[in-house]
Amino acid sequence: xxxxxxxxxxxxxxxxxxxxxxxxxxxxxxxxxxxxxxxxxxxxxxxxxxxxxxxxxxxxxxxxxxxxxxxxxxxxxxxxxxxxxxxxxxxxxxxxxxxxxxxxxxxxxxxxxxxxxxxxxxxxxxxxxxxxxxxxxxxxxxxxxxxxxxxxxxxxxxxxxxxxxxxxxxxxxxxxxxxxxxxxxxxxxxxxxxxxxxxxxxxxxxxxxxxxxxxxxxxxxxxxxxxxxxxxxxxxxxxxxxxxxxxxxxxxxxxxxxxxxxxxxxxxxxxxxxxxxxxxxxxxxxxxxxxxxxxxxxxxxxxxxxxxxxxxxxxxxxxxxxxxxxxxxxxxxxxxxxxxxxxxxxxxxxxxxxxxxxxxxxxxxx
Numbered sequence: 001x002x003x004x005x006x007x008x009x010x011x012x013x014x015x016x017x018x019x020x021x022x023x024x025x026x027x028x029x030x031x032x033x034x035x036x037x038x039x040x041x042x043x044x045x046x047x048x049x050x051x052x053x054x055x056x057x058x059x060x061x062x063x064x065x066x067x068x069x070x071x072x073x074x075x076x077x078x079x080x081x082x083x084x085x086x087x088x089x090x091x092x093x094x095x096x097x098x099x100x101x102x103x104x105x106x107x108x109x110x111x112x113x114x115x116x117x118x119x120x121x122x123x124x125x126x127x128x129x130x131x132x133x134x135x136x137x138x139x140x141x142x143x144x145x146x147x148x149x150x151x152x153x154x155x156x157x158x159x160x161x162x163x164x165x166x167x168x169x170x171x172x173x174x175x176x177x178x179x180x181x182x183x184x185x186x187x188x189x190x191x192x193x194x195x196x197x198x199x200x201x202x203x204x205x206x207x208x209x210x211x212x213x214x215x216x217x218x219x220x221x222x223x224x225x226x227x228x229x230x231x232x233x234x235x236x237x238x239x240x241x242x243x244x245x246x247x248x249x250x251x252x253x254x255x256x257x258x259x260x261x262x263x264x265x266x267x268x269x270x271x272x273x274x275x276x277x278x279x280x281x282x283x284x285x286x287x288x289x290x291x292x293x294x295x296x297x298x299x300x301x302x303x304x305x306x307x308x309x310x311x312x313x314x315x316x317x318x319x320x321x322x323x324x325x326x327x328x329x330x331x332x333x334x335x336x337x338x339x340x341x342x343x344x345x346x347x348x349x350x351x352x353x354x355x356x357x358x359x360x361x362x363x364x365x366x
Contacts, residue, residue, distance in 0.1 A: 006327050040182030040243055040346035042072045043078025047340040049080030049250070050116070051334025052103055054088045058295035060337040060362045061103065067359055068339060069108045075180075078297035080331050081116025081191065081250030086207075091131045096143040100155075104144070107156035115140055115174050116250040117191035118205070125208045133196070133215065138309065146173035150300040159335075172225055176316065177233045182346055184242040186233030190276050192297045195219055197272035204269040205262075219272065226357040227279045234283035244290040244344070244351050252297040252330065253277055255306035257316045281307060281314055284326045290351040291326045292342075299333030299342060301356050327352060337362045 046068045052061035068074055075341040083099045084091070094120075104111055120136040122128060145168075146152055147240035152168060176187040198216040200206070206213035230247065237245045253271035254260055255277070261267060284291045284307065307327050308320035315321075329352075332338040341355040 013100060031283070042343065042345045043181050044349070045074050045342045045344070046074050046077040047329065047331050047342055048077060049331035050082040050299050051337055053085040055335035057334055057337060063336050063359050063361045064339055065106045067357070071077050072254045074109060076159070077107060077111040078294055079111055079113045080294050082118045082296055082333065083086055083116065084118050085334065086118045086122045087125065090129040091136050092129060093139065096139050100143055104155040109157045110154065110159055111156035112142060112176065112185070112187060112248065113155055114187050114248045114250050117193040121191050121193045121196045122207055134218070142172055153163055168231060169225065173220065175225065177236060179236065179240045179242060182243040183344055184233060184237035184240060184245045186230060186245060186247045188229045188276070189222060190226055190251050190273065192251045194269040195223065195251065195272035197269060198270045199277055202265050203263050204267055216258050222274050227275050228353050230276070230279040230283060234287055237287060243346055244292065245287060246292045246294065247280065248294050250296050252295055255316070264358050277314055281309055281323065284310065284323055285312065289325060292352050293326070293328045294331065295328065296331050296333050298330060299336055300330065301332050302330040303354055306326055328353060
């Protein structure tokens with residue numbers, strides 16, 4: 001999607017130390033029993049998204065990949081979608097194979113990818129080749145997730161130790177879940193550009209530069225599948241006795257309503273994310289342990305706690321009650337080609353420990 005001025009969310013950015021303090025103060029860590037914490041292992045992940053884009057991305061992203069590969073402590077990478085730009089890269093058949101070869105295959109350890117909007121939803125834009133998004137989504141699936149013979153595709157290199165059992169949805173092979181070292185990972189398919197919901201001007205901004213956009217039939221079916229997948233993932237986390245849950249998706253889902261409330265026709269149809277956000281709220285409250293949401297979409301690094309509720313329903317901005325066990329991290333992306341190191345430490349009160357990693361070779365001039 002497109003960049004929004006940072007001032008919209010500046011009031012909600014929270015430092016790592018403050019997050020830890022909030023979690024400590026609420027006693028959330030009491031749910032991490034001594035036995036569970038002692039049996040789980042500390043481990044580290046790399047978090048990235050929205051790359052490689054355009055000429056700058058082609059030039060700089062290899063530096064990101066090389067730096068991640070050089071870290072001996074990284075178990076695997078979580079990639080929050082968008083493998084090409086929304087306007088500068090065409091959705092040709094050949095482009096998808098090149099991305100796999102020149103990007104995903106370069107990681108020496110596994111990389112888990114959640115699908116973004118730029119590689120299929122936005123492909124109907126004239127500047128991207130005016131393709132049918134349905135054909136592009138089929139190509140995304142066959143290139144990165146499931147071959148014609150129904151066998152699954154694993155991106156990146158191999159795990160160094162034990163390999164988790166990865167469950168995939170039979171209809172949506174890009175939806176994945178697994179448990180690893182005490183954490184359950186849930187990967188639904190929630191892209192930007194209004195989640196591919198049908199949008200028309202002048203009521204809302206469209207994303208393909210024409211008067212109408214999206215496909216409600218596709219959106220509603222996948223939206224329901226996403227909710228079911230999130231529910232299933234949290235059930236797995238409870239059954240497995242997981243210490244925490246990480247949910248990986250692409251879209252900035254507009255937790256505070258700023259994108260929705262922009263002046264017409266610049267306002268965005270972010271109501272298309274309501275069911276996913278409600279599923280996250282309901283399950284987070286029920287789970288009662290730390291939950292981390294990773295998304296991309298906006299390209300700047302942001303760490304916050306954007307979930308508030310009243311009587312089990314979401315409340316925006318500074319109203320309602322803060323859901324203290326829910327944290328959101330937004331990854332660096334195009335134009336800011338860096339990465340985030342996430343250390344998951346079961347003995348830490350906050351569980352999640354974030355370090356933004358600025359790639360020296362990619363620092364811009366000031």
